[in-house]
Amino acid sequence: MKISCEEASHICTKSQYKEASFWEILKLRLHILYCKTCEHYSKRNGTLTSLCDRAGLNVLSKEDKESMKKDLEKRL
Amino acid sequence: MAEHQLHPDNWVDQYADYLFNYAVARVSDAEIAKDLVQETFFAGLNSAKNYKGDAAERTWLIAILKRKVIDHYRKINSKKGKAEVRINYAASSDSEGDWIEEQVADPFSQDGDNTLENEELGSAIQECISKLPRKQAMVFQMKTIQGMSTEDICNELDINPSNLWVMIHRARTALMGCLNDNWF
Numbered sequence: 001m002k003i004s005c006e007e008a009s010h011i012c013t014k015s016q017y018k019e020a021s022f023w024e025i026l027k028l029r030l031h032i033l034y035c036k037t038c039e040h041y042s043k044r045n046g047t048l049t050s051l052c053d054r055a056g057l058n059v060l061s062k063e064d065k066e067s068m069k070k071d072l073e074k075r076l
Numbered sequence: 077m078a079e080h081q082l083h084p085d086n087w088v089d090q091y092a093d094y095l096f097n098y099a100v101a102r103v104s105d106a107e108i109a110k111d112l113v114q115e116t117f118f119a120g121l122n123s124a125k126n127y128k129g130d131a132a133e134r135t136w137l138i139a140i141l142k143r144k145v146i147d148h149y150r151k152i153n154s155k156k157g158k159a160e161v162r163i164n165y166a167a168s169s170d171s172e173g174d175w176i177e178e179q180v181a182d183p184f185s186q187d188g189d190n191t192l193e194n195e196e197l198g199s200a201i202q203e204c205i206s207k208l209p210r211k212q213a214m215v216f217q218m219k220t221i222q223g224m225s226t227e228d229i230c231n232e233l234d235i236n237p238s239n240l241w242v243m244i245h246r247a248r249t250a251l252m253g254c255l256n257d258n259w260f
Contacts, residue, residue: 013245017219019226044252047260055198057221058100059093064110069088072117076084 003027008038009045016049080129082136087117089210091134093217094202095141101195102145112148116141134206197259204254208247215240216247 003011008031014020015028032039060068092113099109119140127136205213215233218224219240226237235243252260 009249010241010245013248014241016248017226017244044260045248048248048252048255051197051255051259052201052220055194055201057198057201058097058106059217059221060096060110060113065088065092068092068114068117071114072084072088072121075118075121 001027001030003031005031005035005038008032008035009041012038012042012045016045080132080136082120082124082127082133084117084121084124087120087133087137090206091137094134094199094206095137097198097202098138098141099145101198103148108148112141112144115144119144200255200259201251204251205247207254208250212243212247212250215243216251219244 008028011020011024011028015025020028028038028042032042095113095116096109099112100106103109103112116137120137123140131139205217208216211233215229215235218229218232219226226240229235230237230240233240
């Protein structure tokens with residue numbers, strides 16, 4: 001059941017996208033109980049997720065960027 | 077030689093998303109925002125010879141975009157009936173006849189503050205993303221902002237899931253370090 005900090009932090013990142021399995025989450029929780037460093041890391045990672053949600057970021061689609069590049073190249 | 081130089085061939089990759097977010101926040105229409113970004117790049121190219129290198133490329137482009145946003149509002153305002161001022165008691169006909177007291181600003185509302193703060197947050201995140209290695213930035217954006225599935229991203233970029241998670245993990249760790257502590 002014991003996992004390394006490295007593994008814990010990777011599970012933590014996965015869980016930000018709800019893609020960690022039940023067992024992984026359990027292992028992570030257990031790890032956090034005795035590892036302060038990972039507890040801190042998990043907290044910050046969670047905050048980053050909510051920050052990204054709150055910022056309402058937008059990106060241009062790949063196609064849009066390609067066509068922009070082409071138009072720009074024509075004028076270079 | 078000047079401190080900064082222009083690299084128009086990198087503009088789309090480096091600044092398109094950043095400029096796009098800035099524009100969307102101001103015109104609240106993705107199509108118009110996209111056109112404004114495109115126009116900004118063209119205008120930048122046309123006046124590249126006037127670039128003195130005092131400001132960073134990105135700052136310079138944002139300054140152009142600002143002008144474009146203003147021009148956009150000028151244009152749509154001149155299309156609306158000129159010199160016609162209409163003041164309605166109620167913005168929508170639904171609330172016609174309601175008491176005017178109900179329409180004063182809610183002193184407890186933090187909507188304005190929040191919008192401003194989120195916009196600042198958005199540019200802070202964008203700026204940090206642009207400092208990431210290109211592939212990491214790409215994977216992070218696909219996963220976090222576009223919300224693509226792991227499988228789709230792997231297929232598109234021809235990587236395996238564990239590569240993907242390593243990249244996302246590195247990107248997130250770097251972002252946590254880059255984002256000012258004020259945000260946490």
